[in-house]
Amino acid sequence: MTVTIRKLHQDENAQTFAEYINEIIAENAFIHLDTPVSADDEKAWLQKIFYDSQHGNAGLFIAEENGKPIGISHWEKGDQRESGNVIVGITIAQHHRGHGLGRELFNACIQDAQRHKPKNIWLKVVAGNTPAIRLYESLGFKRVAVLPKWYAYPDGVKDVDIMVLSQ
Ligand SMILES: CC(C)(COP(=O)(O)OP(=O)(O)OC[C@H]1O[C@@H](n2cnc3c(N)ncnc32)[C@H](O)[C@@H]1OP(=O)(O)O)[C@@H](O)C(=O)NCCC(=O)NCCS
Numbered sequence: 001m002t003v004t005i006r007k008l009h010q011d012e013n014a015q016t017f018a019e020y021i022n023e024i025i026a027e028n029a030f031i032h033l034d035t036p037v038s039a040d041d042e043k044a045w046l047q048k049i050f051y052d053s054q055h056g057n058a059g060l061f062i063a064e065e066n067g068k069p070i071g072i073s074h075w076e077k078g079d080q081r082e083s084g085n086v087i088v089g090i091t092i093a094q095h096h097r098g099h100g101l102g103r104e105l106f107n108a109c110i111q112d113a114q115r116h117k118p119k120n121i122w123l124k125v126v127a128g129n130t131p132a133i134r135l136y137e138s139l140g141f142k143r144v145a146v147l148p149k150w151y152a153y154p155d156g157v158k159d160v161d162i163m164v165l166s167q
Pocket of ligand 1: 029030031090091092093096097098099100101102103104124125126129130131132134135138
C-alpha cells in the first residue's frame, strides 16, 4: 500500500478523521482525548485548523493510505503573550507504528511550523510514553517541566511532561 503525506485540504471527509481518532481514543492511548468524537465535531475542528493554517497560525499534516488517515500531526500558534510559541502533536494508527512514519510525519509538521519562525515549539507528553519521548528527544526537545498527576486514566492519574524545542 502506498502511504502519502499531505497537508490538510479545505473539504476533508470528516467521518474518516473521526473514525481514525476514535480508534486511538479507544486504545486509551497517551493523548488528552478520552471521549469519542463525532464527524460533526471533527468537521468543525478541521475547518478551524484549515482557517488558521490559511492565516499562518496552524498547520496539519496527514499520512494517508487508501484515502484514509493513518497518521495526523498538527501545530498551532498560541495567542496573546504566547503567540511566539507553537504547540505540536502527533498520532499514528496502531498498526502503522514503528516503521518510521511518525518521524517522517512529525518532521513535515515541525518544518512547516519552523517556517513561521516561532520562538519555541512545545508539547505535552505523558510521562512513560517512551516511543513519543524518544522521538521528541531525538529531534532536540528537552523536558522543562512536569505537571504532576495531570491526565486521568482508568488505572490512575499520570504525570505529564512539558517538552520544548527552543528555536
Ligand atoms: C509516538 C508515535 C507518534 C511514534 O510514531 P511511530 O510511527 O511509531 O514512530 P517511528 O517508527 O517513526 O519512530 C520514531 C522514533 O520513535 C521512537 N520509537 C518508536 N517506537 C518506539 C518504541 N516502541 N520504543 C521506543 N522508542 C520508539 C524511536 O526513537 C524512533 O526512532 P528510531 O526508529 O530512529 O530509533 C506513535 O507511537 C503513536 O502514535 N503513539 C500513540 C499516540 C501517542 O502517544 N502520540 C504522542 C502523544 S504526545
